[in-house]
Amino acid sequence: MQNQFTYLLRIHIEDTDFAGVVYHSNYLKxxxxxxxxxxxxxxxxxxxxxxxxIYFPVHAAHILFLKPARVHDKVEVVTSIKAxxxxxxxxxxxLRLAHEPDKMLCKAEIKIACVDLDMRPRAIPYAPFLEMIRRELT
Known part of the structure; x- marks a missing residue:
């Protein structure tokens, strides 16, 4: 993995509306x-x-819907850490179509907070976190 992770999934009918188009909130899922x-x-x-x-809940999401994904499409979710x-x-x-990697369907910037068990902000435990990240990116 070179600073990105690709996750493959198939769109099922439960992910779509009556027209077979992925319902907008499912992109976040x-x-x-x-x-x-x-x-x-x-x-x-x-x-x-x-x-x-600690936990890492979503704090903010900025999402752009570019083209619809449809029932039975195979899509890839490409993820990288920006900051x-x-x-x-x-x-x-x-998200992109698996068979057409140049066809972007949706893109987002997602901010994840680090919180303690009481959901208060907490510093990320850097040493163990960065060790895991470094191992993965090399």
């Missing part, structure tokens, strides 16, 4: 799945978060 899968793969998933008594701040991460994510 797809992006969440990709970030969660990436975190698990690099060792920063729920087990690691529990050990450090690491003391108590947050900023991800860039986009």
């Amino acid at each position: 797809f992006m969440e799945r990709a970030r969660s899968e990436w975190a698990e793969q690099v060792g920063l998933g729920m087990t690691w978060q529990r050990e450090h008594q 690491v701040r003391p108590a947050s991460l900023v991800y860039e994510q986009y």
